[in-house]
Amino acid sequence: xxxxxxxxxxxxxxxxxxxxxxxxxxxxxxxxxxxxxxxxxxxxxxxxxxxxxxxxxxxxxxxxxxxxxxxxxxxxxxxxxxxxxxxxxxxxxxxxxxxxxxxxxxxxxxxxxxxxxxxxxxxxxxxxxxxxxxxxxxxxxxxxxxxxxxxxxxxxxxxxxxxxxxxxxxxxxxxxxxxxxxxxxxxxxxxxxxxxxxxxxxxxxxxxxxxxxxxxxxxxxxxxxxxxxxxxxxxxxxxxxxxxxxxxxxxxxxxxxxxxxxxxxxxxxxxxxxxxxxxxxxxxxxxxxxxxxxxxxxxxxxxxxxxxxxxxxxxxxxxxxxxxxxxxxxxxxxxxxxxxxxxxxxxxxxxxxxxxxxxxxxxxxxxxxxxxxxxxxxxxxxxxxxxx
Numbered sequence: 082x083x084x085x086x087x088x089x090x091x092x093x094x095x096x097x098x099x100x101x102x103x104x105x106x107x108x109x110x111x112x113x114x115x116x117x118x119x120x121x122x123x124x125x126x127x128x129x130x131x132x133x134x135x136x137x138x139x140x141x142x143x144x145x146x147x148x149x150x151x152x153x154x155x156x157x158x159x160x161x162x163x164x165x166x167x168x169x170x171x172x173x174x175x176x177x178x179x180x181x182x183x184x185x186x187x188x189x190x191x192x193x194x195x196x197x198x199x200x201x202x203x204x205x206x207x208x209x210x211x212x213x214x215x216x217x218x219x220x221x222x223x224x225x226x227x228x229x230x231x232x233x234x235x236x237x238x239x240x241x242x243x244x245x246x247x248x249x250x251x252x253x254x255x256x257x258x259x260x261x262x263x264x265x266x267x268x269x270x271x272x273x274x275x276x277x278x279x280x281x282x283x284x285x286x287x288x289x290x291x292x293x294x295x296x297x298x299x300x301x302x303x304x305x306x307x308x309x310x311x312x313x314x315x316x317x318x319x320x321x322x323x324x325x326x327x328x329x330x331x332x333x334x335x336x337x338x339x340x341x342x343x344x345x346x347x348x349x350x351x352x353x354x355x356x357x358x359x360x361x362x363x364x365x366x367x368x369x370x371x372x373x374x375x376x377x378x379x380x381x382x383x384x385x386x387x388x389x390x391x392x393x394x395x396x397x398x399x400x401x402x403x404x405x406x407x408x409x410x411x412x413x414x415x416x417x418x419x420x421x422x423x424x425x426x427x428x429x430x431x432x433x434x435x436x437x438x439x440x441x442x443x444x445x446x447x448x449x450x451x452x453x454x455x456x457x458x459x460x461x462x463x464x465x466x467x468x469x
Contacts, residue, residue, distance in 0.1 A: 118439040119452035120402050125431035127379035128419045133371060136293030136323075140284035140366040141356075142258045149251040150174060151275045159265040159281055164362065165256045172254035172280055174273065179252055183245040190238035197231030204228040260285040261365070284366050287359040291323055291335065293372045294350035303376045304353065308340050322373040323357045325364070329421065331373050333357050383429045384422035386455050389437050390415070399429065400436040402449055408436060410443035422454065
């Protein structure tokens with residue numbers, strides 16, 4: 082009985098000491114800290130106003146190659162899908178028939194020249210005899226006619242020889258322009274007809290034309306005054322930038338060199354054409370392209386990243402970090418893209434801060450973490466070879 086009382090007393094003392102120790106070491110709970118989110122000041126910089134159009138690329142020169150003489154194909158040397166230089170040999174038509182025709186034309190020319198020499202000699206003798214009154218006038222007239230006929234035969238034979246030489250040269254079908262050649266439409270051994278059988282096509286690739294349709298408002302504001310410069314290909318012609326549909330930026334410069342002489346009343350547009358260089362050959366006729374046309378002088382604009390913009394029942398908004406680091410719902414009106422950022426036409430002012438990214442609600446207290454407009458921290462560590 083006595084042992085039980087001692088044990089219970091020891092337990093009570095231990096409990097007292099334990100509670101006392103807990104009261105001395107327990108920290109005071111801190112207030113909940115607001116969540117940290119990346120915040121950046123909007124970008125304010127001059128932006129040149131522009132409009133974007135979708136156009137199509139076309140070749141400045143295009144040739145559908147057809148034979149200029151008829152015959153059987155002896156050789157096909159088309160580098161299908163590759164670039165060729167002007168004068169490159171592409172097809173050979175069997176030349177033996179044309180070589181024989183050339184040899185015959187040479188023989189007829191020599192025969193005509195011999196007949197002309199004989200007629201000239203006869204004319205000389207007739208003149209001498211007529212001067213001595215040995216022969217009548219009709220003899221001299223006949224000699225003159227024979228001489229003229231001989232000379233005409235020489236001219237005709239020489240022309241026939243030139244035609245035979247041309248026909249022989251046409252058996253070698255060469256590229257009339259520099260550009261990219263398509264597949265061969267006819268193979269060796271087939272008969273081709275002069276001016277009828279298509280052999281292949283060639284399109285020029287540098288530079289290229291890009292056609293696009295400009296709305297009436299833009300035409301009157303930006304292009305109407307440059308019509309004469311476009312026609313004369315002057316330096317004052319309107320400038321454009323061209324990109325492919327999958328390009329992030331406009332990297333190819335061009336200039337407007339043609340404006341249609343009338344607007345299309347059905348669409349309310351004016352057809353325009355620009356010239357764009359293609360030194361790397363990446364562009365090809367037939368592709369769609371994006372065309373950016375500057376419409377005025379640079380103007381100050383506010384820009385943000387697209388991922389900072391939210392959607393609320395069809396409206397676009399951003400979260401502005403205002404006084405007390407609280408987020409505010411701010412509807413915005415979007416403009417075009419410029420240098421990878423979205424132009425904000427209305428809703429934001431230079432110097433304001435916005436939430437770049439993160440799950441944040443309007444009216445929420447946050448802890449701003451300084452970041453770039455693209456969301457990257459300002460003090461981001463350097464990463465080399467994928468290892469921090």
